Amino acid sequence: MKKIKLAIFDLTDCEGCELQIINLKEKLLTILEKVEITTWRLVKEKNSPGPFDIALVEGSAHTKEEIALLKELREKSNYLAALGSCATIGGISSIVGKAKERKKLFQLIYGPKYRPKAKTSKPIGAYIPVDFYLCGCPVSLSELERVITHLLFGRIPEKLPYPVCLECKLKENECLLIKDQPCLGPITQAGCQAICITEGKYCYGCQGPTKEANIKALKNRFSQFLKNKEIENYLSLFLKATKEYQKWGKK
Numbered sequence: 001m002k003k004i005k006l007a008i009f010d011l012t013d014c015e016g017c018e019l020q021i022i023n024l025k026e027k028l029l030t031i032l033e034k035v036e037i038t039t040w041r042l043v044k045e046k047n048s049p050g051p052f053d054i055a056l057v058e059g060s061a062h063t064k065e066e067i068a069l070l071k072e073l074r075e076k077s078n079y080l081a082a083l084g085s086c087a088t089i090g091g092i093s094s095i096v097g098k099a100k101e102r103k104k105l106f107q108l109i110y111g112p113k114y115r116p117k118a119k120t121s122k123p124i125g126a127y128i129p130v131d132f133y134l135c136g137c138p139v140s141l142s143e144l145e146r147v148i149t150h151l152l153f154g155r156i157p158e159k160l161p162y163p164v165c166l167e168c169k170l171k172e173n174e175c176l177l178i179k180d181q182p183c184l185g186p187i188t189q190a191g192c193q194a195i196c197i198t199e200g201k202y203c204y205g206c207q208g209p210t211k212e213a214n215i216k217a218l219k220n221r222f223s224q225f226l227k228n229k230e231i232e233n234y235l236s237l238f239l240k241a242t243k244e245y246q247k248w249g250k251k
Contacts, residue, residue, distance in 0.1 A: 004152055007039035007052040008083075009073060011066045012093060012118065013059030016138040017084035018042055021056075027145055034152055050076035054151050056134075058083040060093055062118035067127050074128040079151055081132040082124050088133040089208045090241030093121040123241055132156055136192055137206035137238070143191040160190040163210045164203055168194040176202065180225040182234050187213035187244075205238045215239075215248035 010018060018040075021028065038048035055077035061067050074080055085091040096102050099119050106116050124130060134147050150157035164185040168175070171194050176183040184205035185197065192207050209215070215235065222231045239245040 003036040004034060004053045005038045005048070005051070006035045007048070007050065007055045007073075007077070008037065008042075009039070009055065009057045009069070010041065011057065011059030011069070011087070011124070012062040012121070013084070013086045013091075015042065015058065017058045017087075017136070020138045020141060020144055023141060024145060031148060031152070052077045054078065055080045056083045057081070057087055057124055060086040060090055060121050061124055061127055062093070062121055070124055070128050079131045079156075080128070081134055081147065081151065082130050083134050084139050085135055085137040085206045085208070085238055087124050088135045089238060090121060090123045091137065091206075091238065094123070094241035095236055096121070121241075133159075133208065135189060135206065135208040140192050140195070142193065159211070161211075162190050164188045164190050164192060164194050164197075164207065166190060167192070168197050170194075171198045173197050177221060182222060182226060182230075184218070184235070184239075187215055187218055204234070209239060209242055209244040213244050215244055219248065 008018060008021065022043075024031070037044070038052065039050070041047065050073075052073075055073050057070070057073065057080065059066075061070055082088045086093060096105055102116070102118070102120065106114055110116075125133070132147060132151070134143060136143065147157045165175075167190050168185055173194060176197065177186075181202065183197065183203045185194070185203040187209055188203055188205045189207040189210050194203070196203050219231055219235070222234070226234070235245060
């Protein structure tokens, strides 16, 4: 039986989501019975130029070269999936999205003579059509396995039709909002198994917004115990490049 050709690419990122693929461990060995990884910079010395049955792309596009690579991958791939928060919603690097803001920040950190190659930071869907978005920082192992399995059978996986709150309830966590503590679970796409809240942290929305995310209502709740600047900083950590934030988050 002919194996499916899988390619894994990274743009500007921390490579944490790629490491999650390795963390599949024995399950990865099972996947490799049906898949040939033809391109993966982290693990292969010689890589194929394509074409590919499936391409997984991690990271956000910062340079002209990365945008050109994205367009090339789209032409060469039957299915192309965005891997992780940077690729899907812009991630941490999109907190400072405007070119003027980035230039000012670069000069403050590196000095006035520094000339960065990166002009802006956008999720890959701003440049090419994407077949599926696999969010998370990093992506969860359960979602990674589910999405890869669907793609191997030629099916576009459906997004989970509920927010992180449901997973949080299944973990028997106490609601943070009831305790006047910030949490983006009500507006965040499920799939992470509520790992941050379960481990005693807050939800920052790295899974991306749900289909009908009501950021306005959540901001109203936040305003009862947070200052406006705190609300803005909290919402913009992962969501600043999303249309939902542009509509309600920055108002």
